[in-house]
Amino acid sequence: MHILTIVGARPQFIKASMLSKAINSQSKIKEIMVHTGQHYDDNMSTIFFDQLKLAKPDYYLGIGSGSHGEQTSKMLLELEKIMMSVKPDIVLVYGDTNSTLAGSIAAAKLHIPLAHVEAGLRSFNKKMPEEINRVITDHLSTLLFCPTQTAIDNLEHEGISRGVYLTGDIMYDSILYFKDHAIQQSTILEDLSLTNNNYYLATVHRAENTDQPEHLKQILTAFQQLDKTVVLPLHPRTKSKIKQYKLNELIDLPHIKTVEPLHYFDMLALTAQATAVLTDSGGLQKEAYMLQIPCITLRQETEWIETVQTGWNQLAGYNTKQIVNNVRNLKTPNHSPPRFGDGKAAYAIQHILMNDF
Incomplete structure (x- = not known):
């Protein structure tokens, strides 16, 4: 065959x-x-x-x-x-x-x-x-x-x-296979002067957020107001849109660490050791659940409804106030049922x- x-x-x-x-x-x-x-x-x-x-x-x-x-x-x-x-x-x-x-x-x-x-x-x-x-x-x-x-x-x-x-x-296969190796091999926390469970990992790349200047502005404004370091790997499209909309000042802050797109081991290590994930990525929502990391989804809906039903994921959309409130009231559920x-x-x-x- x-x-x-x-x-x-x-x-x-x-x-x-x-x-x-x-x-x-x-x-x-x-x-x-x-x-x-x-x-x-x-x-x-x-x-x-x-x-x-x-x-x-x-x-x-x-x-x-x-x-x-x-x-x-x-x-x-x-x-x-x-x-x-x-x-x-x-x-x-x-x-x-x-x-x-x-x-x-x-x-x-x-x-x-x-x-x-x-x-x-x-x-x-x-x-x-x-x-x-x-x-x-x-x-x-x-x-x-x-x-x-x-x-x-x-x-x-x-x-x-x-x-x-x-x-x-199949992503769960990958998490189980690579997680421990990724955490051992990656130096990303040291490189960014981070400590375990003391930062937020954020990604934004969906067209519904990046193609709408007001949506992207509100999301980045929310990152400004968070109480911990925000690690923000910038997708090429997002980086271009921030420049186009003249929003660079919103991420030019000491507690927001923008980095280039990361390879898998660094990204897996960052996700596994974060306080929470803020993302519009479907895959990252799911990976956060598999790694038992709370997630705030920067969309109004998700294809991974199981993560919401179990309490590990909250839908915040692009609204600044909603995103910040969800992070401030973050609670880690007691368990994560095997849904994947x-x-x-x-x-x-x-x-x-x-x-x-």
Whole structure:
């Protein structure tokens, strides 16, 4: 069996590292990997491959940034060429990025079966590009690997029940596999003069926040008012928007430490030892839960509703007062129910690919 795997963004590299290990343990499966280049700087691409011991991609498209239409169309054109040349038995995509969408459409047009890792997630906000990507991908998929029962329920409500599997979350595999090593190897706390459980980790990158000057201003104003150091890795788009909107003075403060995008071990170490996480990232909300770190989500909704239901995650949106109040009234729940599987999702997926496809 030949599997064509498509990745392009940091979370996908992490997920692929776990599934590729499982796939490559079987001689009957050959994986061909395509990196679209959606994330293209070293800290968001090359270093991840090195740290995670992920094999060099068989194809690197170097698409880079651009509007959604431009980026997706370039990927679609190149991926179609590769699929026609390789003739894979199945195409495998992860998550909800433009790389995912392009791979899904290309496979569907060429009548190649499609497998979607992290299927069934819904924020029910169709203004989010990610929501459009994940809905279309799910409706084109042959195999849908769901991280939670909520994801399966979402698909059932949309009339999708065939080829749906509850596998658990592959990111949990990664957390269990890399956490201790990351904390031991990373020097990020020392480099930033931080101490364990005495800082907030914040990320902002979603279009709904970065493309709206007032939204971004209110979020950064909230960071100004927090009582501990705020570590703020700046996504390239966010950095550009702060400059464009002339908001640099809001983060030019001693207690706000802005840094370039971090590699996986540093980010994992920072998350695991933070007082709390403030983010609009879906993946980081989930990682905080897995690491038992409270989270304030800078959105009005989340696809990871389980984290809210258990009390580990609070939705604050972009409102300054709400964000600050949520942080000030932060309470750590007594326990975190196992909502994301047993940490063996990669092998569950591999087994399905081997035996049920």
